[in-house]
Each structure stands twice: as C-alpha cells, then as structure tokens.
Amino acid sequence: MMSQSNTAFRDASPYNAAITREQYLFYEMRITAKLLAEGLSEDRVVEHIIKDNLFQFPTERSVRKMALACLRRLKCLNDDTLVAAIVNQPSDVAKQICLYAMMRQYRLVWDFMITVIGSKYKLMETSYSRMDVNTFFMRLQEQDDWVASWSDSTITKLKQVLTKLLVENEYLDNIKADHLNPVWLNPALENVIRSNNDELALSAFNCFT
Numbered sequence: 001m002m003s004q005s006n007t008a009f010r011d012a013s014p015y016n017a018a019i020t021r022e023q024y025l026f027y028e029m030r031i032t033a034k035l036l037a038e039g040l041s042e043d044r045v046v047e048h049i050i051k052d053n054l055f056q057f058p059t060e061r062s063v064r065k066m067a068l069a070c071l072r073r074l075k076c077l078n079d080d081t082l083v084a085a086i087v088n089q090p091s092d093v094a095k096q097i098c099l100y101a102m103m104r105q106y107r108l109v110w111d112f113m114i115t116v117i118g119s120k121y122k123l124m125e126t127s128y129s130r131m132d133v134n135t136f137f138m139r140l141q142e143q144d145d146w147v148a149s150w151s152d153s154t155i156t157k158l159k160q161v162l163t164k165l166l167v168e169n170e171y172l173d174n175i176k177a178d179h180l181n182p183v184w185l186n187p188a189l190e191n192v193i194r195s196n197n198d199e200l201a202l203s204a205f206n207c208f209t
Contacts, residue, residue: 006149013146014107020157022069024168026091028055029098032070033086042071076104079192092170093186096205099169100189103201110201112136112162117171117180118203126179128172133159182206 010016031054035045049067050060057063074083077097086094103110116136120126137155141148150158166172171180185193185205193201202208 006146009144009146009149013144015140015144015147016106016108017150017154017158018069019102019106019109019161020154022066023161024098024102024165025066025070025073026095026098026168028066029070029073029101030086030094031055032067033074033083036071036074037084037087045071073098073101073105077101077192078104078196082189082192085188089186093189095169096183096186097189099165100193100201100205102165103204104196104198108140108158109162109165111140113204114200117166118201120180121206122203122208128180129178130159133162 031049032045035048036042040048046064046067049055050063053063055063055066057066074086077083077100082097082100086097089097099113103113112133116132120128120132137147137159141150163172163175166180167175167177169183171183173181183206185202185207190202190205190207193199193205
C-alpha cells in the first residue's frame with residue numbers, strides 16, 4: 001500500500017511511469033486510428049478490438065487497457081486529419097505523429113524530447129549516449145519527489161522505453177548508437193503543432209524555423 005506521503009507526491013507530480021506498460025504501441029495505434037477513421041464510436045472501437053483480439057494480446061483485460069491508452073493518445077492530437085494520417089501516410093510520417101501524441105499524453109516524454117533531444121538539435125550537438133538519459137532522470141529525481149520514489153527497476157524500464165522510442169523514429173540507428181540522426185518534421189504535423197500552441201515541441205523534431 002502506498003504511504004500517505006507518496007500519495008501526496010504522486011498527486012502533486014505531472015509525471016507518471018505509465019509508458020513502462022503502454023510503451024510506443026505503433027501497430028496498435030494504427031489499428032485504433034483506422035477504426036476511428038471508419039466512423040466507429042470510442043466504445044465500439046474498444047469492443048471491436050477486444051472481440052477480434054486485433055492487438056494479439058494474451059488477455060481481454062490487457063487488450064482493453066491498451067485500446068483505451070491508444071484512444072487517449074489519439075484524442076491528445078486534437079486533430080482528425082492527423083488521426084487519418086496515422087492510417088494513410090507512410091510509416092515514418094505516421095510514427096512521427098504517434099510520437100507527438102505520446103509527448104502530449106505523457107509529460108515525461110514531452111520533457112525528455114524537448115530538454116534532451118530538442119536541446120541537442122538546437123546546439124547542433126549530434127553525440128548521444130546513455131549518459132544523456134541517465135542525466136535526464138537524475139535531474140528529474142532531484143526536482144520531483146514522486147519520480148524520486150520510483151524504484152531502480154522502473155527507472156531502468158523507462159530508459160529502455162525512451163531509447164526504443166528514439167530508434168523507432170530513426171533518431172538513433174539502434175539502441176547502442178552514439179549519435180543522433182537528422183530528422184525532418186512533416187509539414188502537416190508542424191501545422192497542427194503550431195495550431196495547438198505547442199511550438200516548444202518543434203525542437204524535438206529538429207524544427208527551428
């Protein structure tokens with residue numbers, strides 16, 4: 001059972017460790033977006049995903065949780081054209097949109113992509129190492145009591161998820177890569193980022209115009 005102080009820390013913090021369970025879910029996001037684009041309600045989308053086990057997860061409970069997670073992320077985009085783009089655009093564009101959805105849904109991903117990745121692009125610093133993600137979490141633990149209470153295994157898992165996120169979106173060639181690749185922001189996504197007043201997020205996509 002969580003102590004009273006930890007409960008207070010959690011309630012006061014903008015951070016959570018949900019991505020240890022939910023992760024990137026690109027395949028699942030595409031399925032969910034397709035059903036939404038076909039005009040199904042959110043309830044029908046979840047029902048359809050569970051009935052046909054479209055995510056290929058072992059239990060109905062896990063399928064439901066991930067379907068709801070995908071719906072929350074898609075809603076965070078605040079733009080139906082981006083939801084459709086996840087379905088219809090090439091995978092590199094769709095993945096970039098899914099990354100932005102994760103940034104909007106999870107403060108942890110938002111801060112990492114802007115303060116670590118965006119800062120490197122801004123400084124034209126392409127080197128990248130495990131130390132970058134380690135330093136990010138050290139600073140976060142110093143600043144936030146809830147994050148400071150997370151176990152070592154949780155932090156390790158979060159580091160793995162963030163690294164895989166970078167690989168999936170071709171920021172890194174692989175999990176052991178020592179440099180960031182240049183990335184280009186899709187114009188349609190850039191327009192939505194600006195219309196959402198998320199200009200801070202542009203640095204995470206190497207966009208400084």
